[in-house]
Amino acid sequence: MSFDFLIDIASDDDTAYAFLQERHCIRHATPKCIFCDRVMTWVKTGRGRDLTWRCPEHKSRKVRARSGSFWQNSQLSYSKLLQLAFFWSHSxxxxxxxxxxGLQNKTVIQWYQYFRNVCSHYLIQNPIMIGGPGVNVELDVPLMAKKRYNKGHLVPERRVFGGVCPDTQEGFLVLVPDSEATTLLPLIQEHVHPGSIIHTDGSASYKSISKMNVEPPYIHHTDNPDDPIKDVCINYVENYLTKAKNKFKTMCGIQGNFVDSYLDEFQWRERFGNTGMDAFNNLLLHISQWYPTP
Known part of the structure; x- marks a missing residue:
């Protein structure tokens, strides 16, 4: 992690703002007044001296620099926002x-969740698809956490459906309520390309799916067309799921209502966060795509 880089881009608000402009994460076009069509001028207003445009004629007409951006509802300085993004990216x-x-715990928690929301939004817009005609795909749906009592409250079990393509090392994870065929089939259709050779542990759910005559075919096994589920070693998907589970353990547990977003963060980092700087650059890229600014 390069603190020198962070100091360079977030030494003060003007520098941080210029960096966010460069990454198209905040407005870079000078607005015009809606009343007189004059180009607004650059001022600093408010107790926080926020960067703002103001009409030279109609001085009550102002446009905050962060209006319409990912950061629009925040009162934090641009340098603090960049610091948060940088630290989250570097885990x-x-x-x-x-x-x-120097920020409060609740502020850091909230912004880390906002960044996970960026991951979730990207995956919604770009669903993960693995496999392909004749390509092996491994599937599994293990328990990530068993049902237990914690401080007098029942903590429900958490089951995750996962898939990995050994050839590309790409995978997906989805929180599911159960391992029934009716639950898993739509997810297979959403995340596995038709014609893939699917390998499983041979559980009853997968056997049921093989009898559903799904079109187009998602499961093939040329050796035995009557039993297209091939029960073989599924080490790749088991390792992928274990990696995700270990990641969650380092976070000292996850509240139930945030599990989905942490799964999304894990999958996003697998693709875009090979290094902390990769994650940082891609986070800002995906923010700019989600909140395009003029």
């Missing part, structure tokens, strides 16, 4: 981020 834990930024 810096909340406590350490608090110490470096």
């Amino acid at each position: 810096i834990q909340n406590k350490t981020c608090e110490e470096f930024t």
